[in-house]
Amino acid sequence: MTINLTMAVVLAVLYSVGFYLLMQRSLMRILLGIVILGHGSNLLLQTAGGPPGRAPMLGSAQPEQMTDPLPQAMALTAIVITFALTTFLLALAYRSWTLLGHDEVRDDLEDRRIQRLERRLAESEEDGAEELEKEATQ
Structure with a gap:
């Protein structure tokens, strides 16, 4: 399996921007960092899954023509985890904004x-x- 150089650069940029935003003081920037890291993780899992192929159902194609369903299942799990973390951080940011008037982490x-x-x-x-x-x- 080989990886496209463009995908490697996109993944590096997504992870770099995500971690940079994660280190900021504002909860909204932290939230954006988590979302960007989630997108980077999904792209990494899909890239690691290999090229597209036939549906992984017995009898429909030869096993070497089928796609690996594990990266797709892990990407769905990563989407759910990112969504849950996003809603939690949105609730924290809203609570911080209503109580303190800003969303900066002290x-x-x-x-x-x-x-x-x-x-x-x-x-x-x-x-x-x-x-x-x-x-x-x-």
Whole structure:
């Protein structure tokens, strides 16, 4: 099985744009990133399924002429999962908009605490390195 170069480029662009949007702060951009990643996943599954062929029913064609039904079933499952995640994120964005007036995701308090701790550790390491340099020069 070979893949078309155009399809590989389209898949790379879809995944790149999807992950870029997923890393943004706005819930609507995150939602668009999830939708684009879902489309990329569906395209990847259909591309991996190979070229089109006959319906996979016994007695209608030779087995080597039939298409593989597994990628199609997985694509349908991916569509359902993307739809469910899209509706959930739409509900979150609407709730955030009604309560806060914006859909921006704020930093978690635990993240801020960890950042302060890392800064303190880095400063103490710098102070320790300066003391070692002073001792070495004396």
